Structure formats: structure tokens, C-alpha cells
Amino acid sequence: MKPLRKKLSLFTAPQEYKAKGVYPYFTPISSAQDTEVIINGKKVLMMGSNSYLGLTNHPKIKEAAVEAIKKYGTGCAGSPFLNGTLDIHLELEHELAEFLHKDGVMLFSAGFQANSGVIPCITGRNDYVIYDARVHASIIEGIRITYANTLKYKHNDMADLERVLQRCPQEAAKLVVADGVFSMEGDIADIPTMKQLCDKYDATLMIDEAHGLGVLGSEGRGSCDHFGLLKEVDLVMGTFSKSLASVGGFIAADSDTINYMKHSVRPYIFTASIPPSATASVMAALKIMRSEPERREHLWEVTRHAMKCFRELGFEIGNTETPIIPLYVRNNDKTFQLTRMLLEEGVFISPVVSPAVSPEDTLIRVALMATHTIEQIDFAIDKIHSCFKKLDIPLHVAE
Numbered sequence: 001m002k003p004l005r006k007k008l009s010l011f012t013a014p015q016e017y018k019a020k021g022v023y024p025y026f027t028p029i030s031s032a033q034d035t036e037v038i039i040n041g042k043k044v045l046m047m048g049s050n051s052y053l054g055l056t057n058h059p060k061i062k063e064a065a066v067e068a069i070k071k072y073g074t075g076c077a078g079s080p081f082l083n084g085t086l087d088i089h090l091e092l093e094h095e096l097a098e099f100l101h102k103d104g105v106m107l108f109s110a111g112f113q114a115n116s117g118v119i120p121c122i123t124g125r126n127d128y129v130i131y132d133a134r135v136h137a138s139i140i141e142g143i144r145i146t147y148a149n150t151l152k153y154k155h156n157d158m159a160d161l162e163r164v165l166q167r168c169p170q171e172a173a174k175l176v177v178a179d180g181v182f183s184m185e186g187d188i189a190d191i192p193t194m195k196q197l198c199d200k201y202d203a204t205l206m207i208d209e210a211h212g213l214g215v216l217g218s219e220g221r222g223s224c225d226h227f228g229l230l231k232e233v234d235l236v237m238g239t240f241s242k243s244l245a246s247v248g249g250f251i252a253a254d255s256d257t258i259n260y261m262k263h264s265v266r267p268y269i270f271t272a273s274i275p276p277s278a279t280a281s282v283m284a285a286l287k288i289m290r291s292e293p294e295r296r297e298h299l300w301e302v303t304r305h306a307m308k309c310f311r312e313l314g315f316e317i318g319n320t321e322t323p324i325i326p327l328y329v330r331n332n333d334k335t336f337q338l339t340r341m342l343l344e345e346g347v348f349i350s351p352v353v354s355p356a357v358s359p360e361d362t363l364i365r366v367a368l369m370a371t372h373t374i375e376q377i378d379f380a381i382d383k384i385h386s387c388f389k390k391l392d393i394p395l396h397v398a399e
Helices: 003-009 012-018 059-070 088-099 111-122 135-146 158-167 191-200 255-262 276-291 293-313 334-343 373-388
Strands: 036-039 042-046 105-110 128-134 149-153 174-179 204-208 237-238 249-253 324-328 348-350 365-368
Touching: 003 348, 012 105, 012 365, 036 149, 036 237, 059 249, 059 276, 088 105, 088 249, 088 276, 105 255, 111 135, 111 174, 111 204, 111 237, 111 249, 111 255, 128 158, 128 334, 135 174, 149 158, 174 191, 249 255, 249 365, 293 348, 293 373, 334 348, 334 365, 334 373
Parallel strands: 128 149, 128 174, 174 204, 204 237
Antiparallel strands: 036 042, 105 249, 237 249, 324 365, 348 365
């Protein structure tokens, strides 16, 4: 066996969990991503989707995708830099720029590309990238690639952020990066203090709105808008794969930054453009998001209800303030067992285990949708509570 293959063959964790019957990944779903999905021929309550506004199966969005395929075909066969720019790409960029109060927007085929491509592009050897300890993997990937100096601060700890900023040379270019809503824990970044510190130390601020868009702020503009700071945040990143019911991502910024990035970000220049169907889907979803505020209102109704119920039952849910509700298990094996048991009870939920988190911080991640009913939430909570007890997972009642 060749050395590389020999090294890779030593990775046996998936096989071990499959042998135990608790492997939770790549579960095939035979239906649309909705509050109920079909798994192995049975209806299962979906509590692990990032479709916060419940738009992935909306008839107007599906119709928009079909019409785009009829007009433009299924793909662009090239990058935006060359033959892959369509008129609907420019239309979506304009709509998003207007929506986010920015000079311009550039589209990416994936949200992961936006972070991993932009960060190393706009920072260099004598610059500094300063990031929250719990940022998304796509930001970590960008940090790994950059030639800049990289410094980490404790999660949402603004005193530690200032300590790190003080270590940087005053004249150096500095980029501070964080999630607006942290995807595993559901808490919100302290953007007002981050903005104050960036102004004080002449740093540029970049916020990842992947989980804030559609959920927070006026008309769903995100966590920056939630604090009234959307215009003041320098770079705003977002995805289309969550509230906007499609696939892809974007960066919004001032005209000089957009101009530089469009001619310099390698994943943008060397990756085929976001497909026409996905582009049209996003435009249709954006229109629905803005015209139907009742969706977001109901999302917050079920979110408040779920948080109240979990807390009353004694669950440890951390500092979440959003429809992402972590339920801490603090044991890798039991997290997998719990996930499998819940699926058998008719509830699909996502496990979060090491190395994504430390072994003592493993959890299951409840993700709520605007299309969930109170009855569905109550059903899920009852099953979760019952399975926690069956597995003897301790609940942590706040003192």
C-alpha cells in the first residue's frame, strides 16, 4: 500500500460508528426540505435545517428556477470573470447592494468560497487578521491561506479583542472577522463594541451574516442591521443556502473594495458562476422575504416558545438568542446515540461533535423554521426530553 493511502486508511471512526448503528451523516432524504421530510419511506419531523424562513419548497421560487432554466439553460460554463456573467447575476447584485445599503456586491458559487477567498485576497504579509475563536470553518480556511499575521480572541470577549488589537502596529492594515450569528451556539456577536474598537484602532470590520440574514434586522437584513450598523460595517458576507432557499454566497462592500476583489479573488475568477436557476431562486426568495414579514414574526414566535419550554425542562441551551438552539450532551458517543434514537422516534436533528467542538461541549443543534407549528415544536421537545432521560444525559437546571 502506498504511504499516502496507508495514512488515510487509518481513519476508521466512521466505520466504528456504523458498526454501532449510530452513524448520523449522509442520511438520504427523499422529499423537499420542509418541516416534514421522507427518510426511509417514513415522514420525519425536520429539526435540523437551516431553511429559517421555510422557503425551499415555495411554489413561486420553484417556478422562478424552472423559468430561468428554460431561458438560460442549466449552467454558465465559465466564471463571472469570463463568459459566466448573466444579466440576472447583475440584477441580483444590484438588488442585494440596495437591500444591504452597500455600493456593490459580488456573487460566489458557495458561501464557503466567499469567506475562504476574500480573506486571503485582501490581506497580505504585513497585515493582521483578527478573528473570534468560534468563527465558521470557511473563515478558518481563509485564515489558513492568508499570508497575513493571524490573531484569535476569546469568543465574543470584547476586552480580549481590544487586547489583541493593541498588539498590532498602529500603521498596519487590520481585518477583524466574526460571525454575526454563531452557527452552533446561536448567540449574536457584539457588533456595536466591535465597531467601536475597529474605529479606535483603525481596523476594517467583516461580518458573516450566513445565519443572520432573513432572521434578524429590518426585513431580515441581518445582525448588523439588528444593531443599526449595517452601513457602518465594512464588509458583509452572506449565503443563499439558508433563508434564501438556494445555493451560493456574496460579499457586499464599498466600490473600491468590490473593484479590487472582482479582479483578485481566485475562487471567484476560477470557479464557474452560480447557476441561473439558483440566481432566480434567490431573487424570488428575497422578494418573498421582504414582502411577507409574518414569516419572520412566526419564526420568532416558535423560537420564543421552544426556548421557554427547553429552559423550563432544565435543558442547558447556552447563550442562544436566535432560532439556533444548542442542547448540550457533553459526550461524543451519547450525542451519536441520541441522534439515532431521535430519528427512530421521528425527529431529524443534527449532532455537533469533536473536532467541530471540544469533546466536553458536544451537542445536538435544534434549528427552527418559520413553517414549523407550535404542535410540531412540542412534539419534538417531548421526544428530545424522553430520549435524554433514556440515555441518562443530565439536564443542567440554572441555579
